[in-house]
Every structure is written in structure tokens, then in C-alpha cells.
Amino acid sequence: MPQYQSFPVKLCYHVDDILKIKEISRPINLAIVPCGRCNLNCEFCVSKKMQRIDLPLNKILHFLDVTKPKSVDITGGEPTLYKDLIPLIKYMNDHHIDAGMITNGIALKPEMIKGLMWIRISVNSYIDKGYSDAHLIEIEKNLSTKITYGFNYVYNINYKGTNFNKIIDFIKRHKFDYFRISLDINHTDELNVDFEKDILSFKDDVRFIFRRKIEFGPRPDECFIGHLKPNMESDGIVYRCVLESEELMHSIPIGDIDHPEKILQYQGMNHACTRCHNYEQNKIIKELLENQEHKNFI
Numbered sequence: 001m002p003q004y005q006s007f008p009v010k011l012c013y014h015v016d017d018i019l020k021i022k023e024i025s026r027p028i029n030l031a032i033v034p035c036g037r038c039n040l041n042c043e044f045c046v047s048k049k050m051q052r053i054d055l056p057l058n059k060i061l062h063f064l065d066v067t068k069p070k071s072v073d074i075t076g077g078e079p080t081l082y083k084d085l086i087p088l089i090k091y092m093n094d095h096h097i098d099a100g101m102i103t104n105g106i107a108l109k110p111e112m113i114k115g116l117m118w119i120r121i122s123v124n125s126y127i128d129k130g131y132s133d134a135h136l137i138e139i140e141k142n143l144s145t146k147i148t149y150g151f152n153y154v155y156n157i158n159y160k161g162t163n164f165n166k167i168i169d170f171i172k173r174h175k176f177d178y179f180r181i182s183l184d185i186n187h188t189d190e191l192n193v194d195f196e197k198d199i200l201s202f203k204d205d206v207r208f209i210f211r212r213k214i215e216f217g218p219r220p221d222e223c224f225i226g227h228l229k230p231n232m233e234s235d236g237i238v239y240r241c242v243l244e245s246e247e248l249m250h251s252i253p254i255g256d257i258d259h260p261e262k263i264l265q266y267q268g269m270n271h272a273c274t275r276c277h278n279y280e281q282n283k284i285i286k287e288l289l290e291n292q293e294h295k296n297f298i
């Protein structure tokens with residue numbers, strides 16, 4: 001069966017931190033781009049304008065020490081190019097921070113997987129461009145059952161149905177926990193989601209996840225999600241939101257790698273936002289923080 005984003009429900013596990021957010025806004029799930037470089041050049045990539053530099057490991061570790069996130073997405077750029085990837089994951093393991101990684105898998109080695117709770121491999125280069133996936137098949141032979149190992153295919157403007165058989169071939173060759181299909185966020189209005197029907201009719205024993213078109217709500221009164229789920233880019237700047245345009249995102253950072261304590265101070269609304277893809281979550285949190293009348297009558 002298809003599965004959908006569970007992020008709003010997961011907020012319920014962190015009510016204690018949410019209730020204190022205006023005193024100390026600890027990030028629950030921090031995304032870090034340790035390395036802005038990439039070994040591919042995908043047309044639909046939203047990270048192309050990232051600074052192509054690496055963050056110093058000691059600064060990342062200090063940042064984690066001060067801000068104490070519960071989990072970290074290691075993302076890119078391409079994180080497998082980061083020379084200190086393995087010590088970074090080890091540090092998170094030693095400090096009880098859950099670690100997950102998003103990679104294109106091209107330079108992935110088995111030792112980079114150790115200590116991750118999940119890994120998601122972007123597979124467009126293998127499916128659209130014919131890159132060899134033989135090394136992934138080798139990795140899959142010795143995968144620990146503790147790790148969730150998934151794939152993501154970006155349904156993009158070049159798809160036009162021609163790659164369907166290649167996706168099926170890929171699925172048949174690999175051992176994985178789920179296959180996610182997301183829409184190229186630059187072209188969501190032009191893409192035909194009939195693709196979903198094709199895929200579901202192919203196999204019902206594969207766990208497919210469909211990441212649909214992002215729905216925006218109006219500008220909220222306050223931006224709590226930006227503190228609970230911030231993003232540190234390869235320039236060391238921490239932003240509230242990865243999905244807004246770069247111009248907008250870059251105008252309102254909430255901190256940087258050299259001043260980790262700053263992100264612990266609640267900073268209210270991101271004034272550059274005119275709409276919000278986390279509107280519902282921001283609204284729920286705002287209502288939770290207000291003193292609800294007769295709160296035991298649920």
C-alpha cells in the first residue's frame with residue numbers, strides 16, 4: 001500500500017520540547033549538509049547553488065554538542081564525498097543522536113553505512129542515465145537488518161513514461177525496504193501522476209511511498225517548525241526551511257555553525273514567507289502553546 005508523510009503525527013512524540021520552545025528551541029531533527037560538492041549534476045537538483053565547500057568536523061561536533069538535536073539527516077551536496085563522514089556518524093552514535101543519510105550512492109562504501117538508522121539512495125542516475133548499480137547490489141548482500149534501506153526516484157520532466165521499464169528492472173535487481181517516488185518540485189504542475197497507477201499495478205509486495213505535490217497554506221502567525229526541523233547548509237548557515245526559494249531562505253537564517261546557542265533562542269516568524277508548506281503544523285503548535293479552555297474535555 002502507498003504510504004504518506006507521517007511528519008505531523010511524529011510531533012506528538014515531542015510535546016515536552018514543543019511546550020518549552022519559547023524558552024529553549026531545541027531542534028528535534030536537524031539536517032546538515034557537511035559537503036556542498038556533488039559527483040553528479042542532476043537537472044532537477046535544488047542544491048546546485050550551494051557553496052561547494054566542506055564544513056570542519058570539529059565545528060559540526062561543537063554545534064551538535066550545544067544544540068543537542070534528537071536526530072540528524074546527513075544530506076547534500078553529496079555526503080559520501082565528505083572526508084569525515086565516518087567520524088561524524090560515530091560521534092552521533094556515541095551521543096545518542098539518531099543518524100540518517102540521503103545520498104546518490106555513487107561513492108557509497110559499506111563502512112559508511114555503519115551506525116545509520118536509515119539510508120535513502122537517490123536512484124535517478126542509475127535509472128535515467130544508466131550508471132552502474134553493481135556496487136549497491138554488493139552492499140545489499142551484507143546489509144544489517146537494523147538499517148532501513150530505501151530508494152528515491154524523482155519523477156521529473158524528462159520521464160515521459162519512457163523509463164518505466166528501467167524502474168521495474170531496477171526494482172527486480174535490488175533488495176530494499178521501500179521505493180519512494182517524489183515529484184520534481186520545480187515542475188509539479190506539469191507532471192502527470194498517472195505514473196503512480198503504473199507502478200502500483202506492477203507489484204503489490206513492494207512498499208511504495210509517494211511524495212506528492214507540496215501543498216502550501218497561508219503565511220502562519222509564527223514559524224515553530226523552522227526551529228524544530230532546521231537545516232544547516234554547507235556554508236554553515238542554519239535556515240528554517242529548505243523548500244522556499246533560495247533567495248527567500250537565505251534572507252532569514254536563525255544561526256550559524258559558529259554560534260550554535262543562537263538557534264536555541266526562539267525567533268518568531270520568518271518574515272520573508274508569504275506562504276507555508278508547514279502551515280497546519282505551525283497552527284497546531286500555536287494552539288498547543290495557547291492556554292486552551294477546558295483542556296481535559298477532549
Ligand code: SF4
Nearest residue numbers: 223240241270273276
Ligand atoms: S515556509 Fe516559512 S513559515 Fe513555513 S516553515 Fe518554512 S520558514 Fe517557516
